[in-house]
Every structure is written in structure tokens, then in C-alpha cells.
Amino acid sequence: MDQPHAVITGASSGIGYETVRVLARDHGMRVTAVARRRDRLDELAELTGCDVVQADVTSQEDVDRLAREVRGPVHMLVNNAGGAIGWDTIAESSLDAWSQQYELNVVGTVRVTQALLPALTETGRGDVVVVTSTAGHEPYENGAGYVASKHAEAAMTRTLRLELAGTGVRVIEIAPGMVHTEEFSLNRFAGDTDSADAVYAGIEPLTAHDIADAIAWTLTRPHHVNIDQLVIRPREQAGASKTVRHAER
Ligand code: 8X3
Numbered sequence: 001m002d003q004p005h006a007v008i009t010g011a012s013s014g015i016g017y018e019t020v021r022v023l024a025r026d027h028g029m030r031v032t033a034v035a036r037r038r039d040r041l042d043e044l045a046e047l048t049g050c051d052v053v054q055a056d057v058t059s060q061e062d063v064d065r066l067a068r069e070v071r072g073p074v075h076m077l078v079n080n081a082g083g084a085i086g087w088d089t090i091a092e093s094s095l096d097a098w099s100q101q102y103e104l105n106v107v108g109t110v111r112v113t114q115a116l117l118p119a120l121t122e123t124g125r126g127d128v129v130v131v132t133s134t135a136g137h138e139p140y141e142n143g144a145g146y147v148a149s150k151h152a153e154a155a156m157t158r159t160l161r162l163e164l165a166g167t168g169v170r171v172i173e174i175a176p177g178m179v180h181t182e183e184f185s186l187n188r189f190a191g192d193t194d195s196a197d198a199v200y201a202g203i204e205p206l207t208a209h210d211i212a213d214a215i216a217w218t219l220t221r222p223h224h225v226n227i228d229q230l231v232i233r234p235r236e237q238a239g240a241s242k243t244v245r246h247a248e249r
Contacts, residue, residue, distance in 0.1 A: 005030040006219070007066075007074055009057055009112055010081030012040035014181030015131060015215075018208035019078055022216050024048040032070055034112075035081075057081045057108035067115040074119040076127040076219055079109045082153075084135075084146040084188040087195070098145040105149040110156060117169075125223050126169040129215055130157040134177040134231060140240040146188075161228065170226040172218045177233030178243070180205040202245030203236045 006023050010016035012035035021044075023029040031050040034057075035041055041052035053069050055062035082105040085097040113128060120126030135143060136150035154173060161171035178199070185196035211232065218227040236244040 002073060003028070003030050004075045005032070005072055006076035006078060007032045007034060007070060007116060008078040008080060009034045009108075010131075011035045011044060011052075012037040013183050015176070015179065015208045015211045016078070016080040017044065018212040019080065019215050020044055020050055021048055022209070022212040023076075023219075024050050027216055027220065029076075030072075032074075034066060057112050058103050060111060063111050063115045066112070067119070070116070070119065073123045074116055075123050075125065076129065077113065077116050077120060078129045078131070078215060079112060080129075080131040081108055081112075082131065083184065084143065086145060086190075087142045087188060089142060090144045093145055098148070101145045101149040102152065105146075106152045106156060109153055113160065120169055121164075121167050124168045126167075127172060127219055128160065128164075128169060129172045129174060129218065130154075130160075131211070131215075132157065132173055132175045134175050134233060134240060136173075136175055137231065138240045161226075168223075170223070172227050173229040174211065174215055174218070175229060175231045176206060176211050177231075177237050177240075178203070178205045179208060179211055181208050202247065203234060203243060205234050205237075206232065 006029050008016055008019050011020050011033035020031050020033045024031045025048055033041055033044050033050045033052050034055050036056045038054050044050055045052050053066050055066045085101055132154045133150045135147045136154035139147045157173045180200045185199045189195040214230055214232055
């Protein structure tokens with residue numbers, strides 16, 4: 001086969017950024033990094049030699065352009081773009097935040113998948129990875145807008161696997177728990193660094209590299225092996241409502 005080519009969304013930071021590095025640097029894949037921020041994309045291109053496409057997954061126009069601009073066959077799509085907005089009870093949550101999270105986490109993933117599926121099926125052995133969350137499997141208080149969008153994204157992923165059976169395309173769900181990235185919690189708490197830092201207090205959270213490494217592992221199994229779903233949490237996070245925190249030393 002040609003050099004494997006992976007397209008990764010949400011590549012400007014966190015899990016997406018690290019997945020570009022791991023697939024390009026450690027696995028010698030050709031990577032196209034997709035994100036909104038040009039400066040981060042340029043940095044990644046310099047660091048890894050990846051191709052870049054500046055695009056917002058919530059824009060149909062951008063994603064249509066992505067499908068046109070992506071070079072050569074596409075073997076892998078890593079749908080990583082997504083995020084959480086707000087920390088409120090359902091009674092007090094912003095409807096706008098609900099819509100934004102659904103648009104980004106669910107519709108954005110479907111939009112990119114639709115746009116690249118022809119290129120993925122053409123190769124006869126494609127991969128669609130969807131980075132969901134443990135929030136896609138277990139609810140928690142104050143996060144319902146995110147939790148609901150991630151449940152929907154996980155359901156979409158399982159449906160996609162059913163629909164693509166027989167096409168040669170694997171559908172892989174990666175469901176991370178608490179991952180300390182530079183932006184996830186900051187975005188959730190609208191830039192409030194104290195609240196964002198408190199999420200990771202007294203626990204060793206996962207890193208973006210832990211998840212990128214897991215994504216790479218699923219993608220490098222023999223192609224008849226479909227890792228349907230990987231749920232990955234830090235050891236001290238036994239569940240959404242059960243995190244054991246140790247006193248800071
Ligand atoms: C992020 C994990 O625990 O904040 O998707 O829902 S969590």
C-alpha cells in the first residue's frame with residue numbers, strides 16, 4: 001500500500017496535536033492536520049512535515065474545501081475536534097452552549113466523516129476513529145450539555161460501524177476520561193484558570209500522549225482487527241463521580 005495517510009481534526013492542541021506527532025514521527029505516516037488556527041498548523045508542519053488544512057469543522061464550506069484540498073488517498077480519519085462549554089446544572093445551563101456542543105461534537109464529526117468517506121472507502125481499507133469521551137458513556141452533574149453530545153457522538157459511531165460493515169472501513173471509538181491538556185478545562189470554564197486547575201488537583205491525569213499512543217495502537221493492528229471501543233481513564237478515576245485525590249506533596 002502507499003504510505004498510509006491520516007487526516008486528523010482538532011490538530012491545533014491537546015490530543016489532536018499529539019496524535020499528529022505520534023503518527024508522523026513514530027509511525028512514519030503521512031498526516032494532514034486540520035484545525036482553525038493557522039499559527040499552530042504552521043508549527044506542526046515545521047515540526048513533523050505534515051500537510052495542513054485550515055478549517056472549522058462546524059463550517060460546511062470549510063469542510064467541502066478540506067475534501068477538495070486533501071492530497072491523495074485517505075486511509076485514516078481521526079475525528080478529534082470537540083470540546084466542552086460550561087459547568088452548570090441543566091436548570092441553569094445555557095441553551096446556546098447545548099447547541100454549540102452538539103454542533104461541534106456531533107454534527108462536526110458527521111460533517112467531516114461524510115466529506116471524507118468516499119476517499120476512505122476508495123482505499124478498500126480505511127479507518128474512522130472518533131474520539132468521544134467517558135462522558136459518552138456515563139453522565140455526571142453539571143456537564144449535561146457535553147455528556148449528551150458525547151452520548152450522541154458515541155451512538156453515531158456505533159451506527160456508522162453497522163452501516164460500513166463490509167466496506168473495508170473500520171470504525172474505532174476512543175473514549176478518554178480525564179486528560180490534562182492545555183485547553184479542554186480552560187474552555188469548559190471560560191478561561192477561569194483556578195477552576196480548570198482544580199480538575200486535575202491531587203491526581204495524575206492522562207496526558208495527550210497517552211491517548212495518541214492508544215489511537216496509534218488501534219490503527220496499527222492488522223486490518224481485520226477492529227478495536228470497537230477503548231475506554232481509558234487515569235487509575236485514580238474509577239468513574240465519572242469517583243476520583244480519588246491525594247494530598248499534594
Ligand atoms: C473529557 C472527560 O471527564 O471531563 O471528555 O468528561 S470528562
